[in-house]
Each structure stands twice: as structure tokens, then as C-alpha cells.
Amino acid sequence: MQTFAVASVAPAGRLERWNEQLSALFSNLTAEPEEPTDFDGRLAWGRVESVMCATAWARSCRMHHGAESIADGSLLIKFQRSGRAHVSYRGQQSLLDPGDLVIFDTERPHELQLLGDAEMLAVTLPRAVLGERMRDLDRVAGQRLPGSDPAVQLCARYAESLWHLCGSRSGGEVSIGAASVLSGLLEFCVPDPQAHGAGRIGWEALQAYLQERLFDAELSIARISAELGVSARWLQKLFAQKGTTPARFILEARLTEAGRRLADSTYREQSITVIAYDLGFGDLTYFGRAFQARYGMTASEFRRRQSLN
Known part of the structure; x- marks a missing residue:
């Protein structure tokens, strides 16, 4: 310097x-x-x-x-x-x-x-x-x-x-x-030009949209942008204001639901593979790594421990 x-x-x-x-x-x-x-x-x-x-x-x-x-x-x-x-x-x-x-x-x-x-x-x-x-x-x-x-x-x-x-x-x-x-x-x-005009949406409206499509394997920022009629940058700024990104938000929500289903006895007959696919994970290897990073154990070990409680 x-x-x-x-x-x-x-x-x-x-x-x-x-x-x-x-x-x-x-x-x-x-x-x-x-x-x-x-x-x-x-x-x-x-x-x-x-x-x-x-x-x-x-x-x-x-x-x-x-x-x-x-x-x-x-x-x-x-x-x-x-x-x-x-x-x-x-x-x-x-x-x-x-x-x-x-x-x-x-x-x-x-x-x-x-x-x-x-x-x-x-x-x-x-x-x-x-x-x-x-x-x-x-x-x-x-x-x-x-x-x-x-x-x-x-x-x-x-x-x-x-x-x-x-x-x-x-x-x-x-x-x-x-x-x-x-x-x-x-x-x-x-x-964003849309911030004060047509095409503006708020966090609540975005959450309502995601609740219906969160487990769709085809969900992406491009699709969200097209279906809501807003720019991708406007969406990214909404997520950034919450301290996250679109991909991270979707992943965390899917992993939370995966943990809930693996701990719920009503899903006991469903295999981990079926649960992963139902939640929008198209790659089982990726799901396994993400789940272990989130919960500190494999999905099968998590399910086994929950069944003992």
C-alpha cells in the first residue's frame, strides 16, 4: 500500500x-x-x-x-x-x-x-x-x-x-x-425498472407462488421470472434482502421437508429414493450429500434414529 x-x-x-x-x-x-x-x-x-x-x-x-x-x-x-x-x-x-x-x-x-x-x-x-x-x-x-x-x-x-x-x-x-x-x-x-411499476411483486407473493411449486423438479429462477412476469434480477434482490439466494432457499426448504417426511411414520413405506424424487431432487447423489451436510448424517441413518424415538 x-x-x-x-x-x-x-x-x-x-x-x-x-x-x-x-x-x-x-x-x-x-x-x-x-x-x-x-x-x-x-x-x-x-x-x-x-x-x-x-x-x-x-x-x-x-x-x-x-x-x-x-x-x-x-x-x-x-x-x-x-x-x-x-x-x-x-x-x-x-x-x-x-x-x-x-x-x-x-x-x-x-x-x-x-x-x-x-x-x-x-x-x-x-x-x-x-x-x-x-x-x-x-x-x-x-x-x-x-x-x-x-x-x-x-x-x-x-x-x-x-x-x-x-x-x-x-x-x-x-x-x-x-x-x-x-x-x-x-x-x-x-x-430494477420494475421496482416502481408493473411487474413488481413482494416477498409474500413470491412465497405464496413457491409454496405451490417448491417440489417441482423444473423450478428455476428463469421459470419463476417468466411465470410471475418479473425480471430475474428483481427476484434475486428479493432473496438477497432475506440473506439468501433462490437456489439456497429452494434447497433448504426441500431438505426441511425431507427431514419431516423421514421422521413421519405415515411415510415409512416410502423409500428414501421416492421421497427425494417427490421433493424435486433429480440427482440422488446430490440429495445424499446435501442431506448429510444439513443434518450431519445420511438420510437412512436419520430415518433409523427417528424411528427409535
Whole structure:
């Protein structure tokens, strides 16, 4: 990890050195302090694979990335750690509070006005890793993504973990697919167009639908999406708000029912194979592994012990 502090430079050259460091890190970003003679700031930065992470603390100033700046083909993600900031991007205006997130495309000009002392965690992602996700991310670039959103909180926690990894000795040597993971988390932060219009459903409606189809072997996120008339991303966000995923939710529900039936004497004449197939498990080997991971024993041992109770 590398660091830079304005206080380490002679007063006459502080702003020039600050802008040199800022420009190198954030695609030709330049700062204009409200009080140049009283300006102070600190930077720290590091890298995990292709992801650059940096923290920036500064006193009130205007930071801008002009149209004449040279883009580096990156997406810039900023998490507001403390203080407040005003964002201008493509004619949009946003006010960031602590915990909020904003995304910038470095190919477009933008401006960030720090309203007093403020600190940010900034992460850059190569556009090349985003693929089809770039279309959705570009739609919300410059918009405030609120820190109250569980998806934003999850993304921020992952970004903070990358930042701490930058400070470790192995930060530049690990192989964790950081860019791919972070871009996937960012996708969950993007508001779904259906969230405020036709096609929106709530958790209760989704549960009612699943109750009728939970043990259907053909149940999938694509089928749920098609039958309910909502996007797959909207469904994934509903599950994420409950701390789970569609696949995990379905698996846990099926395993719970498997345990209930194996302990119920009315199902004693049914074989474990029949029960597994009836609950939507098309692969008995997979069912066996999942059951043992959940209950700590095989299905046959579980049934035997329950019969002794």
C-alpha cells in the first residue's frame, strides 16, 4: 500500500503535488480547494488483481474530471465514508451522505464537490470485465445509490474487505476474481425498472407462488421470472434482502421437508429414493450429500434414529 499526505509537502507545492497524485489515481481528476492556503488531504492506495482501491480524505474542495481528460477505460465507484458530497454528472445532481454509493464512467466528465471535510473509498474496475452489466450500470451512473439499500451495504462491505486486503502482504498476490465478484455485487445495487411499476411483486407473493411449486423438479429462477412476469434480477434482490439466494432457499426448504417426511411414520413405506424424487431432487447423489451436510448424517441413518424415538 502507498500513501501520500499534503502535510508532507512544503506549503508552496502542496496543491500541485496533491493534483499529481489525484490525477494519476482517478483518471485525471483535479481538485480546486475553497481555501488553497488551508487545504489538507490524505491518500492511500493499493491493488488487488485488476482492481485499484484508494481512500481519499480532504477538506472542502471541488474535484472535476473534464471532457478534455483522457479516459482509461475504467469504471469509478465511490463509497462515501464520512462527510457529504455533491455530485454532477451528465446534467444530474445528487447529494451523497455517509454510506451512499455513486458510479462514474471515466469516459464522461463529472464533478464532485466536498461539502466540508469528507472521506471516500474509491474503487476502479476495468470496463472489459463488466460485459453486459455495463448497460445497467451506465443507466445509473452519477445517481445516488442509498446506503440504506442492503445491496449497497453488501457491496460496500466487499469493497472494504478488498481495501483491507490491499494493506496485507498478500494483497497483490491473491487470486479471488475480485473484479468479477465486485461487478456482480454492483449489479444488485442497480434499481430494477420494475421496482416502481408493473411487474413488481413482494416477498409474500413470491412465497405464496413457491409454496405451490417448491417440489417441482423444473423450478428455476428463469421459470419463476417468466411465470410471475418479473425480471430475474428483481427476484434475486428479493432473496438477497432475506440473506439468501433462490437456489439456497429452494434447497433448504426441500431438505426441511425431507427431514419431516423421514421422521413421519405415515411415510415409512416410502423409500428414501421416492421421497427425494417427490421433493424435486433429480440427482440422488446430490440429495445424499446435501442431506448429510444439513443434518450431519445420511438420510437412512436419520430415518433409523427417528424411528427409535
